[in-house]
Amino acid sequence: MMSEDTRDGAASRTRVAIVGSAGKMGQALIRLVKEDAELELVAVLDQGDPMSALGAYPGAVAIDFSTPAGTLALAETAPGAGVAIVSGTTGLDDAAVRALEAASRIVPVFTASNMSVGVHVLGVLIERAIAMLGPDFDLELIEAHHRRKVDAPSGTALTLAAIAQSARGGDPRLVHGRHPDVRAARGRDEVGIHAVRGGDVIGDHTLLLLGDGERLELTHRATNRDLFARGALRAARWVAGRGAGRYGMRDLVGE
Template sequence: MTRIALIGARGRMGQAIALALDGSPDCILGPLFDAGDDLSGLSSANADVVVDFSNPAALPAVIDAAVRAGLPLVIGTTGLEPDHHAAIDRAAATIPVLQTGNTSLGVTLLAHLVQEAAARLGTDWDIEIVEMHHRHKVDAPSGTALLLGQVAAAGRGVDLATVADRGRDGVTGARREGAIGFASLRGGSVAGDHNVIFAAEGERIELGHRAESRAIFARGAVKAARWLIGRAPGRYAMPDVLGIS
């Protein structure tokens, strides 16, 4: 029986994961924590893997606790900054860490398709990423939108930071060739919609995904957690879970 320690247990995703595990024949909830809680009770005696959906401010403590306990760590928290990623890289030298902006298996496959399309279409095909989430989401663009931008940039062999266009207002001038644009919409109770548009003269390709329930993210997180157990120390991502890296 796989014991999953959950960080951010009272949040929306934490509750969805708890619901997904209810009645599971091979997975149970281990210790439950929220952002800012004392994590000293986390250990290999009460958990087999840690899943974190708390917030960026809590992540350093979560990483330290997982490393101290020698437990695999799945990070689904979004809004991460470069210092968070540096801490993840350091932890990955000791434990297996899977970090992702989206645990949906459908989004994972979408990212694969986006990278393939970007690799085969030239910069005369403009890339725009449009995402919409519920009114309570605090970060923009979403972690998933940034993930899609990163794989699109990787497909073109460029660094997203050098080509991203994350805000347009007023007289901005003509679109830069090779830019990857982002648009973030917020409203209602939308769980997560993402659309990647490849637009050229006279034609357009759209690749998209709609999340109808947080249950899809919960199922993906549980699958990732089970997959990560027993892996060698290193940094992993959702494509590894599907075998499409």
């Protein structure tokens, strides 16, 4: 764990701690915080660093792009430290999800499977398109990421699929790929979801709305990881000083 010295005039800045500092997102966040006069980097933590170090920075915001275990440790520590949470870690297990919920009763907790405002707008467009097109269009979601991504489907894909399920009404089934041993026509109550892994793809998400004689494709493509880091920093500024509770992109963007 490394701490950063407080700089002149830092009292008016949003104090930020980075959890998962050794990863690509952590490195992007550190670089962008240091370039932003409105932010103060107070601590960086990675695997093996004691989360208790956050106790020295009450009122700060911990930005988390780590692992489910890292998120769990942060969620268990932040309430006692008086530190807000902005978490973009995906693939969380039940223990981490429960810990974040418990933490939100004491400190503000902002979570999003994708910190891109554009992805949030994609979700809004999905809701509206499904409502306008009605039940006669089949829904298939395809996501692509780099070869090193561990969780599949991506957290963003699962979030978009949940939006599609809700917009369709009832409880349409999520179908993860289609194995050749399952010889059956596509059900009308399905939302298909498919994960592609390879190369250095940062993140592509497409919802296909497939009708008879026509189809629509709603797509978001990320071309630079900085967009996720900038979204997380925007969330950190927004959540700093707010009351306890659960927050997300809809609160940040206002839609």
